[in-house]
Amino acid sequence: MRIGFDNERYLARQSEAILQRVGEFGDKLYLEFGGKLVFDYHAARVLPGYDPNVKMRLLKLLKDKIEIVFCVSARDIERGRIRGDFGMTYDMATLKTLDDLRDEGLPVAAVTINRFSGETAALKLKTKVERRGVRVYTQGEIEGYPNDLDLIVSDEGYGKNAYIETAKPVVVITGAGPGSGKMATGLSQLYHDQRAGRQAGFAKFETFPIWCLAVDHPVNLAYEAATADLGDFNMVDPFHLTAYGVTAVNYNRDVENFPILQSIVGRILGGGGRMPHYQSPTDMGVNRAADGIVDDGVVREAARQEIIRRYYRHHWEHTVGVEEKSSLERVKRLLGRVGAKPEDRRVVPPARDAARQAEAHGKGHLGVYCGAAIELPTGAVVSGKNSPLMHSGSAAVLNAIKTLAGIPDSIDLLPPAIVRDLAHLKQEALGQVA
Numbered sequence: 166m167r168i169g170f171d172n173e174r175y176l177a178r179q180s181e182a183i184l185q186r187v188g189e190f191g192d193k194l195y196l197e198f199g200g201k202l203v204f205d206y207h208a209a210r211v212l213p214g215y216d217p218n219v220k221m222r223l224l225k226l227l228k229d230k231i232e233i234v235f236c237v238s239a240r241d242i243e244r245g246r247i248r249g250d251f252g253m254t255y256d257m258a259t260l261k262t263l264d265d266l267r268d269e270g271l272p273v274a275a276v277t278i279n280r281f282s283g284e285t286a287a288l289k290l291k292t293k294v295e296r297r298g299v300r301v302y303t304q305g306e307i308e309g310y311p312n313d314l315d316l317i318v319s320d321e322g323y324g325k326n327a328y329i330e331t332a333k334p335v336v337v338i339t340g341a342g343p344g345s346g347k348m349a350t351g352l353s354q355l356y357h358d359q360r361a362g363r364q365a366g367f368a369k370f371e372t373f374p375i376w377c378l379a380v381d382h383p384v385n386l387a388y389e390a391a392t393a394d395l396g397d398f399n400m401v402d403p404f405h406l407t408a409y410g411v412t413a414v415n416y417n418r419d420v421e422n423f424p425i426l427q428s429i430v431g432r433i434l435g436g437g438g439r440m441p442h443y444q445s446p447t448d449m450g451v452n453r454a455a456d457g458i459v460d461d462g463v464v465r466e467a468a469r470q471e472i473i474r475r476y477y478r479h480h481w482e483h484t485v486g487v488e489e490k491s492s493l494e495r496v497k498r499l500l501g502r503v504g505a506k507p508e509d510r511r512v513v514p515p516a517r518d519a520a521r522q523a524e525a526h527g528k529g530h531l532g533v534y535c536g537a538a539i540e541l542p543t544g545a546v547v548s549g550k551n552s553p554l555m556h557s558g559s560a561a562v563l564n565a566i567k568t569l570a571g572i573p574d575s576i577d578l579l580p581p582a583i584v585r586d587l588a589h590l591k592q593e594a595l596g597q598v599a
Contacts (some may be wrong), residue, residue: 166542168214169464175457176219180226182451183370187230187334189442190366193358195351196451198339199371203265208372211387211468212458224271224337232274232333233266235259236340236347239278239287239303248342255341256290262341263297274331275300279346282306302327304346304353311425318432323356343395348426356433366442367430369449374399376413376447377455383468383503385414390475392416393495394488405445413447420446469503473510476500512538515548519557523550537561541569554584 187194200208202220209217216222224231241255248258259276266273276294278287281303291301304326309316316322329336329350336354340347351367358365373388385399397416404423405413423446430443443449458464476496482488500506507513519536537557538548547568549560563578572578 166213167460167463169460169462169467170212170214170457171459172214172216172219172222172457174459175453176223176226178453178456179223179451182453183227183335184230186366186368186451191364193331193334193336193363193365195336195338195354195365195367197347197351197367197369198337199347199369200373202262202339205372207387207391207471210471210474211384212454212464213467214459215457221265221269221271225269227335228271230333231335231337232272232331233337233339234274234329234331234350235262235276236279236338236345236350237276237290238341238345239281239284241341241344242278242286242290243284245286246342256286256293258341259290260293260297262339263294263299267297272333273299274336275302275329277302277304277329277346277350279304279349280306300329302329304350307349310349311422311429314428314432318356318429323353323433324360326353326357328357329354352429352433355430359433359435367449368451370451372452372454374414374416375454376402376415376450376452378414380414381502383465383472386499386502387468387471387475388416390472390496390499393475393479393492393499396491396495402445402447405447408444408448413445415446415450422446469505470510472496472499472503473505473507476507477510512540512546515546516557519548519550519561523552523557539565541565554581554588 183194183196186196198220200220203218205215205217205220208219209215224233237255237259246255247253248255253261263273263276276299278291278301281287282305287303291303294301307313307317307322307325310322311317336351338347338351348369355365355367373391374385375382378385380399380401389398397418399414399416400420402413402415402420404420405411405415426446427443476493479488479493479496483490483493516536516538519538520534521536523536524534534551535557536548536550537560538546539561540546545568547561547565549555549557549562549564551557551560555563564574566572567574567576567578
């Protein structure tokens with residue numbers, strides 16, 4: 166597989182940019198970390214060569230200068246919200262991330278449970294985190310947020326939140342997922358610092374969209390495909406274009422929220438109602454992902470493939486009733502913008518052939534015939550079809566293992582009797598569909 170991204174080059178440029186941003190503010194920088202802190206497989210798919218854990222490596226490079234504040238919403242904990250990547254509830258994902266950070270030797274200053282109003286599940290998480298030796302803060306929701314600026318930027322707004330004590334110049338604010346209150350936490354800290362006469366600043370670190378790539382670059386369009394359920398879309402940052410005459414790309418919510426954010430930070434820092442240092446949402450970002458791209462052709466094609474993959478994902482989710490048709494339609498339009506068809510993914514024709522073979526031999530399960538295919542690192546494509554004994558995805562995995570290990574197709578990797586016993590266990594004892 167061809168490489169399109171250089172991690173070492175990216176790490177050098179990104180860490181340099183963060184330290185430079187710290188110097189612009191003096192004593193402290195609150196850096197909001199967007200996206201996944203670990204296991205960022207979307208980035209790895211659209212930027213071949215990207216280490217899914219490169220953000221963790223970045224934090225380790227800056228280890229002596231950073232502390233981490235982890236945010237989670239009490240409402241997400243209470244309703245049992247699930248993270249799609251791990252299939253974990255947000256409280257369990259919080260504990261897992263804390264363990265990951267501890268294993269890497271990275272300092273966690275605190276966990277803050279935001280939008281808290283006495284939720285029982287949030288209190289249980291608080292106890293578990295404190296038993297790990299990590300401080301926990303609970304922050305209530307500010308009434309009228311984010312529009313009532315007089316209340317927000319006052320002792321009855323941000324001033325009511327407890328100040329999170331930190332000692333390092335960079336405070337990385339990350340969270341369990343969207344809506345965890347990362348920005349509100351950073352701005353609350355900024356308010357307290359300003360009241361105490363301490364110099365501090367705020368910035369954002371998000372990988373996508375990549376601001377210096379074109380709006381219709383496949384990498385940025387793949388970000389739209391990944392957030393199709395949220396309705397996000399990329400656009401030219403009008404504030405950046407007006408201020409500097411330079412075209413930069415941002416996404417709609419950051420652009421829409423910038424005037425409000427500008428007013429809030431401007432009031433906190435005494436900028437006459439405007440935000441010092443930043444003239445645009447792009448200014449706020451510290452993103453050097455483009456510096457790691459070493460082969461634009463490779464990443465363009467990888468991003469096209471990711472959009473196709475997202476199409477099938479949304480198609481399946483719509484079919485089973487967990488996703489709206491509008492999300493699928495958005496991804497269809499993105500396919501047209503990159504000049505791709507669903508069949509342009511190498512595994513699609515073999516998977517469809519396998520489904521046809523299953524149907525021709527009448528070997529579907531419960532009258533359903535489907536096929537699956539896997540592309541191996543060698544470029545070979547291995548397929549599998551469903552049967553009363555096994556799902557097509559499982560068959561494809563077993564066939565891939567046999568291919569990689571050089572085991573002849575005539576030899577069963579799992580004896581049929583074992584597979585039948587497992588199917589019996591799932592269906593009869595556990596009540597699951599095999």
